[in-house]
Amino acid sequence: MPMYQVKPICGGDIKIDLPTCMYKVPNIHAQQGKSCTPEHALQNGEVDPAVKALEARQDEIMRKLYELKAAVEGLAKTVMTPDADLDLTVSSSLSSQCSTTFKNTTDLDTVLGKDLGALRDIVINANPVQPPLTLLMLHSLLCQHYRVLSTVHVHSSVASVPPQLLSCLGPRHTDSYARHMFQLGFTLIWKDVPKPQMKFSIKNMCPIEGEGNIARFLFKLLAPYPSDPAVATLVDSWVDTAFFQLAEGSVKERSTVLRALNSTLGSNPWLAGPEFSLADVACYCCVLQSGSASSSPANVQRWIKSCENLGHFSHAKLLLK
Amino acid sequence: MALNLTINTSNPPLGALLTAEHVKSSVQVSVEEGKDTRLHISDSVQFSDDNSICRYLARVAPALGLYGSNMMEQTEVDHWLEFSARSLCNQPDLTVALAELDKALSLRTFLVGHALTLADLSVWAALKDHGEWPKQGKSFSHVSRWFFFLSSQVPFTAVGNKYTSKKA
Numbered sequence: 001m002p003m004y005q006v007k008p009i010c011g012g013d014i015k016i017d018l019p020t021c022m023y024k025v026p027n028i029h030a031q032q033g034k035s036c037t038p039e040h041a042l043q044n045g046e047v048d049p050a051v052k053a054l055e056a057r058q059d060e061i062m063r064k065l066y067e068l069k070a071a072v073e074g075l076a077k078t079v080m081t082p083d084a085d086l087d088l089t090v091s092s093s094l095s096s097q098c099s100t101t102f103k104n105t106t107d108l109d110t111v112l113g114k115d116l117g118a119l120r121d122i123v124i125n126a127n128p129v130q131p132p133l134t135l136l137m138l139h140s141l142l143c144q145h146y147r148v149l150s151t152v153h154v155h156s157s158v159a160s161v162p163p164q165l166l167s168c169l170g171p172r173h174t175d176s177y178a179r180h181m182f183q184l185g186f187t188l189i190w191k192d193v194p195k196p197q198m199k200f201s202i203k204n205m206c207p208i209e210g211e212g213n214i215a216r217f218l219f220k221l222l223a224p225y226p227s228d229p230a231v232a233t234l235v236d237s238w239v240d241t242a243f244f245q246l247a248e249g250s251v252k253e254r255s256t257v258l259r260a261l262n263s264t265l266g267s268n269p270w271l272a273g274p275e276f277s278l279a280d281v282a283c284y285c286c287v288l289q290s291g292s293a294s295s296s297p298a299n300v301q302r303w304i305k306s307c308e309n310l311g312h313f314s315h316a317k318l319l320l321k
Numbered sequence: 322m323a324l325n326l327t328i329n330t331s332n333p334p335l336g337a338l339l340t341a342e343h344v345k346s347s348v349q350v351s352v353e354e355g356k357d358t359r360l361h362i363s364d365s366v367q368f369s370d371d372n373s374i375c376r377y378l379a380r381v382a383p384a385l386g387l388y389g390s391n392m393m394e395q396t397e398v399d400h401w402l403e404f405s406a407r408s409l410c411n412q413p414d415l416t417v418a419l420a421e422l423d424k425a426l427s428l429r430t431f432l433v434g435h436a437l438t439l440a441d442l443s444v445w446a447a448l449k450d451h452g453e454w455p456k457q458g459k460s461f462s463h464v465s466r467w468f469f470f471l472s473s474q475v476p477f478t479a480v481g482n483k484y485t486s487k488k489a
Contacts, residue, residue: 111392205393206400206425210407213399220392229380230366236399237373244407 108146108183111221112201121185124214125197128161128190132211133285135196136168138218139186141312145222149173149182155191165190184221212243212282219278226272235272238279246286258287258296265299269306280307288317324348324362324381326374327355333484334358335446336405337374340439342476344382372402375439387439397433401440409447415457419464426463430470445471449481 112120126132142148150169154161169188175181198208198217208214216239219225226232241260245253261283264271271279284307287293293304307313326341328334337358341350360374361367368374379387389395408418422444425432432440448454448468458465471477 201393206397208396208400210400210403213396213403216399217392217396220395229377230362232380233368233373233377234366236376237368237370240370240372240403 108221120183121187121200122218123187123189123199125155125189125191125193125199127193127196128158128165131165131168132196132214133289134211134215134282135218137281137285137312138215138222139169139188141222142184142186142218143170146183147181148184148186149179150186151188153187153189155189157192158190161190210243212239215239215278215282219281226275226277231272235277235279238271239282242279242282242286246283246290254290254292258292258300261287261303262297262299265303270303276310284313324350324360324378325353326350327353327357327359327361329356329358330354332358334371334374335450335480335484336371336439336443337378338484339442339446339476339480340375340378340387342480343387343437343442344378344385347382347384348378350378372406372443375402375443379439386436387442389433389438390436394434394438398438398440401432402443405443405447409444409451413453415451415453419457419461423461423463426467430467432467441467441471445477 108120124132124135126135139148139150143150151172152166152169154166169186179185195209196211196214198214200208200217208217216236226235241257245257249257261271268274270276271283280303284304287296287300287304296304308317326337328338337360338352341352344350357369358371358374359367359369360377362377368377376388379385389398404418404421408421409415412418431437432444445468448458448464449472458468472481
């Protein structure tokens with residue numbers, strides 16, 4: 001039995017007036033359990049399954065869009081392919097070869113090495129007194145294979161530039177602000193330079209001088225060089241001949257080259273053998289620029305025709321006028 | 322595969338000889354003396370200018386990497402091949418060209434990439450061949466450093482002694 005009982009001294013709940021002179025802090029203990037658990041879960045790498053499902057759905061939609069885009073591009077190519085109006089005097093086996101020359105489009109990443117998202121910008125300085133026809137032609141070929149953001153500028157060293165040279169890279173892109181939508185940048189600056197210059201990836205490359213060397217570079221972006229060392233060297237040798245003897249040489253040198261062209265083209269459809277190559281591009285442009293196209297021998301005339309039938313050259317020809 | 326390089330003895334193509342000397346471990350090249358410089362590959366294909374011969378030899382010995390290791394290096398090699406043929410060979414005044422070369426070599430050991438390429442061979446040969454180089458080269462410290470670094474190595478001394486003395 002209990003010894004004695006004591007009544008409670010005060011009633012059950014007493015209201016205590018807390019002082020109001022201090023500032024209040026929310027109770028940090030009460031919510032601890034709730035707020036921390038999801039954060040820990042994220043740190044462990046677990047994602048809400050709902051988010052996961054949403055992401056998967058988005059990826060699926062993007063994949064479908066890419067497929068659709070590829071299909072449309074493929075259709076566009078078959079419709080607008082330049083060899084649709086190929087001249088039949090060039091044998092059909094030939095035309096199929098030259099159309100495939102550019103079809104095995106090389107992937108920029110594999111040719112140029114991985115670049116972390118930056119736009120690959122090719123900057124070319126050229127003198128308007130001697131427009132680099134080969135480069136302008138290669139530019140239009142590049143445009144057929146890549147999304148190219150092209151711009152033309154005039155350097156202060158040049159007083160006036162003819163209007164056809166200002167618009168030589170085609171109309172200005174409507175969405176030129178969105179550089180991420182393009183694969184290549186092609187900036188042409190009309191400048192008072194002795195030789196065309198190219199600046200590309202200046203961190204690890206010296207500026208490249210000479211139209212022939214720039215042309216070699218641009219062409220490699222379109223199609224790989226011939227794998228046979230002799231053919232590859234033959235192409236390079238024709239490129240040198242075109243720029244040093246046809247474009248800059250004396251009348252005598254020029255006629256020697258035209259004779260050499262004529263005898264080569266007597267046995268081969270193109271300069272470096274059965275396939276269209278950079279040699280043809282360079283020599284064609286230099287023959288045209290030197291003004292000796294009409295007075296050239298028969299095989300050269302025939303070859304000029306077959307070059308023009310490829311359809312890539314019409315643009316360059318317009319610029320000369 | 323045996324290649325036959327005929328050289329013009331009165332004007333030996335130093336760059337081509339130097340390249341031939343470098344690739345001789347992987348490709349057999351016989352050098353003959355004659356009147357015209359010519360690399361005979363087949364009856365229909367022959368190369369007679371220095372740069373084409375260098376290019377061909379570098380391409381048949383791809384393991385040596387004389388033509389650079391990627392496309393951008395190849396383009397740089399092309400640039401220097403043209404530079405040596407157009408701005409150094411047969412140019413009376415070297416100052417402008419040497420200044421450009423000096424700038425390019427200021428942060429480099431070799432002209433292209435981190436190894437020997439055709440660019441070094443052909444520019445070295447053009448300078449070695451040039452009568453004005455010893456006089457005009459003194460004030461360009463980077464070019465001198467690079468030139469003597471290459472000159473002290475075996476293929477360069479061999480070719481330099483054998484053919485430049487003949488010309489003088």
